[in-house]
Amino acid sequence: MTHSLRLSWTSVEAAATQVPVQPEKLSNYDLILQCQSGHRPDKAAFGELMRRYQSHVEKVLYHLAPDWQDRADLAQEVWIRVYRNIKRLNEPGKFRGWLSRIATNLFYDELRKRKRHTSPLSLDAPLTMDDGEMDWEIASESPGPDEDLTTREFYDQLRDAIADLPEAFRTTIVLREIQGMAYEEIAELTGVSLGTVKSRIARARLRLQSQLQNYLDGV
Amino acid sequence: MPSKFDSYNSDHQFPEHNQNQSARLPDVMQRDRFELLSAYLDGEVSADERRQVEQWLENDPTVQRLHARLLGLRQAFQTMPVPASNAQETQKTIDAVLERVDRRPSRSVIWGGIAIAAVAVGAITSTLLGENSPVFQTAERNTDRIEKQASTSSNSEPLLVALDKPLVSIPKTPVADTEETNSIPVESNNNIR
Numbered sequence: 213m214t215h216s217l218r219l220s221w222t223s224v225e226a227a228a229t230q231v232p233v234q235p236e237k238l239s240n241y242d243l244i245l246q247c248q249s250g251h252r253p254d255k256a257a258f259g260e261l262m263r264r265y266q267s268h269v270e271k272v273l274y275h276l277a278p279d280w281q282d283r284a285d286l287a288q289e290v291w292i293r294v295y296r297n298i299k300r301l302n303e304p305g306k307f308r309g310w311l312s313r314i315a316t317n318l319f320y321d322e323l324r325k326r327k328r329h330t331s332p333l334s335l336d337a338p339l340t341m342d343d344g345e346m347d348w349e350i351a352s353e354s355p356g357p358d359e360d361l362t363t364r365e366f367y368d369q370l371r372d373a374i375a376d377l378p379e380a381f382r383t384t385i386v387l388r389e390i391q392g393m394a395y396e397e398i399a400e401l402t403g404v405s406l407g408t409v410k411s412r413i414a415r416a417r418l419r420l421q422s423q424l425q426n427y428l429d430g431v
Numbered sequence: 432m433p434s435k436f437d438s439y440n441s442d443h444q445f446p447e448h449n450q451n452q453s454a455r456l457p458d459v460m461q462r463d464r465f466e467l468l469s470a471y472l473d474g475e476v477s478a479d480e481r482r483q484v485e486q487w488l489e490n491d492p493t494v495q496r497l498h499a500r501l502l503g504l505r506q507a508f509q510t511m512p513v514p515a516s517n518a519q520e521t522q523k524t525i526d527a528v529l530e531r532v533d534r535r536p537s538r539s540v541i542w543g544g545i546a547i548a549a550v551a552v553g554a555i556t557s558t559l560l561g562e563n564s565p566v567f568q569t570a571e572r573n574t575d576r577i578e579k580q581a582s583t584s585s586n587s588e589p590l591l592v593a594l595d596k597p598l599v600s601i602p603k604t605p606v607a608d609t610e611e612t613n614s615i616p617v618e619s620n621n622n623i624r
Binding site: 252255258259262263266267270271274275284287288291292295296366367370371388389390394395410411413414417418420421424425428429 | 462465466469470473475496497499500501503504505507508509511512513514515516521522524525527528529531532
């Protein structure tokens, strides 16, 4: 039985290498289709897929886990999962969202493991309200922009402000703004109610817009 | 710690009377109203709520300003660069991933293998030991055959006649008319016609 399986794999791999079009020249859609053909994704095609979407994976992971030092390992795990499951993706046009979800799920798996070993963030937070770790009060101590403010400085400020958000709020706003998920999806993924999602997103936005108001008003 | 917003909670109850007051509070906005504006931005509001927010957007400078900020924030989320791997680092990641998928058979294959093995073992076991095993089946068939033989030996002729007859009734022909050895099929043919 096992012997026959191996035989079929090698034949598939041999067939895949005979693809006339180079993966670099394929559209994203066709590249995904190429990766879905055969028992296992064609390596050249899959490498090209990674090349095109690695920055997206890094972006998602960066915002979800800005203080983790092993995001590169996590990114590898994301791609391993993609490699194994890409055939299950029914709509290649939705690859980006699917990829984001894999990265997010992996992040949450990892977060749960780590939370077992470390005390939750909420214990460190001095302010607790009905939803936990973040107060509605806005602190606008951020210095006003200099005359020669550059966009880069604004982005630096924004990155820092996002990273400073308590974990539950940061992940919720990232799932919304970076990944474009609907509230219901976020609620399902994070295991909280729709009302909590709505509240967390609003509170995260409130704090961010307050901290960055001088930059945002100038946009 | 009471927030600045808490002191304006009551304002929300009468938003239409609150325009002048909220306009004097450029940096502060009542919590529920902000939450509604935020949800509006995401298209996560009811039709009534949408109308309400759109009314604020028409009339309330504070809401207008916050809305503009939130749109700017959304834009920034999309365009903000993050530390990313260069081409070399990306290639390293690609190589590492492809090496790992080569080295380790996928979990699904392992489980698939286990499942196949389990099915095989199950099949063999049930074949050798099950109630419907060939051994018993052979025995049953033999006894069946013996019983049939015993039953048919006494009255074998009708069975042979039945087997000799065609499954589809033959159209009526002059030859068939003359041979009315068995009247029943002929009658049935007539009925069908």
